[in-house]
Amino acid sequence: MLSLPPLSLYVHMPWCVRKCPYCDFNSHEHRGGPPPFAAYVDALLADLDHDLPLVWGRTVHSVFFGGGTPSLFPAEAIDRFLQGAAARLRFAPGCEITLETNPGTAEHGRFEDYRKAGVNRISFGIQTFDDEVLKRLGRIHDSGQADAAVKLAQDAGLDNLNLDLMYALPGQTLAMAEHDLQRAFALSPAHISHYQLTLEPNTVFAARPPQGLPDEDAAWDIQERGQALLADAGYAQYEISAYARPGRQCAHNLNYWRFGDYLGIGAGAHGKISLPRSDEAELGSPHASDRILRRWKLKHPAAYLAQAGTPAAIGGDEVIPAAQLPFEFMLNQLRLREAFPLDRFEARTGLSRAAIVAPLAEAEARGWLRIDGARVSPTDAGQRFANDAISLFLPTDDA
Numbered sequence: 001m002l003s004l005p006p007l008s009l010y011v012h013m014p015w016c017v018r019k020c021p022y023c024d025f026n027s028h029e030h031r032g033g034p035p036p037f038a039a040y041v042d043a044l045l046a047d048l049d050h051d052l053p054l055v056w057g058r059t060v061h062s063v064f065f066g067g068g069t070p071s072l073f074p075a076e077a078i079d080r081f082l083q084g085a086a087a088r089l090r091f092a093p094g095c096e097i098t099l100e101t102n103p104g105t106a107e108h109g110r111f112e113d114y115r116k117a118g119v120n121r122i123s124f125g126i127q128t129f130d131d132e133v134l135k136r137l138g139r140i141h142d143s144g145q146a147d148a149a150v151k152l153a154q155d156a157g158l159d160n161l162n163l164d165l166m167y168a169l170p171g172q173t174l175a176m177a178e179h180d181l182q183r184a185f186a187l188s189p190a191h192i193s194h195y196q197l198t199l200e201p202n203t204v205f206a207a208r209p210p211q212g213l214p215d216e217d218a219a220w221d222i223q224e225r226g227q228a229l230l231a232d233a234g235y236a237q238y239e240i241s242a243y244a245r246p247g248r249q250c251a252h253n254l255n256y257w258r259f260g261d262y263l264g265i266g267a268g269a270h271g272k273i274s275l276p277r278s279d280e281a282e283l284g285s286p287h288a289s290d291r292i293l294r295r296w297k298l299k300h301p302a303a304y305l306a307q308a309g310t311p312a313a314i315g316g317d318e319v320i321p322a323a324q325l326p327f328e329f330m331l332n333q334l335r336l337r338e339a340f341p342l343d344r345f346e347a348r349t350g351l352s353r354a355a356i357v358a359p360l361a362e363a364e365a366r367g368w369l370r371i372d373g374a375r376v377s378p379t380d381a382g383q384r385f386a387n388d389a390i391s392l393f394l395p396t397d398d399a
């Protein structure tokens with residue numbers, strides 16, 4: 001039976017000082033003055049009001065301000081949004097509240113104000129500490145600003161910090177990638193995300209790939225060496241690109257990967273909400289069966305600003321077809337290294353475990369999953385061939 005999983009809140013902030021040539025996120029340069037911060041917070045709150053009926057009575061376990069560059073927003077704007085959100089929704093005690101920060105936008109005093117507004121986790125887009133490579137990536141910051149920004153946050157009493165690093169960068173050697181990790185360790189963050197640079201369609205890098213990209217073997221060497229260095233430094237890998245000190249995994253992302261629920265507020269934001277069959281079903285309510293709804297918002301900031309809070313701001317609503325749910329669940333859960341109980345599959349999809357007996361057996365036979373009673377864990381091979389393992393759960397013609 002479908003039951004209600006933990007609920008998170010994602011808030012998208014769509015502006016950046018400059019668009020990076022590798023980035024395919026919904027991020028836009030704002031020309032002709034600063035972005036309309038106050039109007040955007042009004043729009044976010046109107047958007048939240050409009051989505052509230054989907055989550056009446058539920059508690060929010062994490063909030064994530066992502067971008068774009070949320071750190072462009074002054075602390076008063078973040079404060080006003082969080083106060084408005086807390087007036088509309090119940091926040092769990094200790095609710096994790098993350099704000100993505102570009103080190104090129106960090107200012108003295110700002111972190112203290114973010115912390116006072118309720119932010120308790122900062123995720124820095126460091127990418128690399130190599131100044132030449134930072135330039136080639138089109139970043140607005142240098143390595144000195146990266147170090148300084150992290151220290152400012154620590155001085156402001158924020159100790160739950162993530163550093164985003166990318167590897168397999170143009171001109172990067174194994175030694176350079178190792179050096180990046182050493183520089184990150186020196187700052188002692190709670191969490192490190194180590195992403196392989198990908199050439200995403202419709203980006204400047206996809207149209208004109210930079211010179212000197214490491215080949216597949218070199219990228220694999222960097223990844224393996226990175227995993228070893230991170231483990232030695234006390235960062236346990238818990239997802240494809242995520243490493244954390246004990247107890248410091250990102251609660252917000254973990255909820256996505258465990259197929260939890262989230263409201264998506266802001267330009268282009270995506271949400272996923274479980275709507276179990278209501279008891280009124282017997283009384284003839286339209287909600288006669290379990291549904292999982294995906295909802296997304298208009299992508300372009302100007303259109304979103306003009307429509308937020310009205311049905312016209314909804315880019316789309318889609319009920320995930322039941323036949324698609326095993327794949328959707330595994331696509332998320334199998335990013336994680338943890339074992340998971342089959343009970344979770346049943347609770348999060350509303351399907352019986354019988355629906356995945358055949359692909360589970362196939363994945364076990366291929367050595368990709370281990371099944372121990374009612375618990376399933378990915379093997380090392382399963383992690384290496386995660387895409388193949390996940391594709392076993394795609395709907396078949398007779399599903």
Ligand SMILES: C[S@@+](CC[C@H](N)C(=O)[O-])C[C@H]1O[C@@H](n2cnc3c(N)ncnc32)[C@H](O)[C@@H]1O
Pocket residue numbers: 022023024025066067068069100101102103124125126127164165166195196197198199200
């Ligand atoms: C939405 S950005 C947020 C941080 C902030 N906007 C910044 O860049 O400083 C999230 C992270 O995704 C990673 N990322 C973005 N594009 C990527 C790509 N094409 N390949 C790999 N990682 C990427 C970067 O590490 C980036 O920090």
Ligand code: SF4
Pocket residue numbers: 015016018019020023024025027067068069102125
């Ligand atoms: S600052 Fe971050 S979100 Fe903005 S363009 Fe660069 S990578 Fe993308």
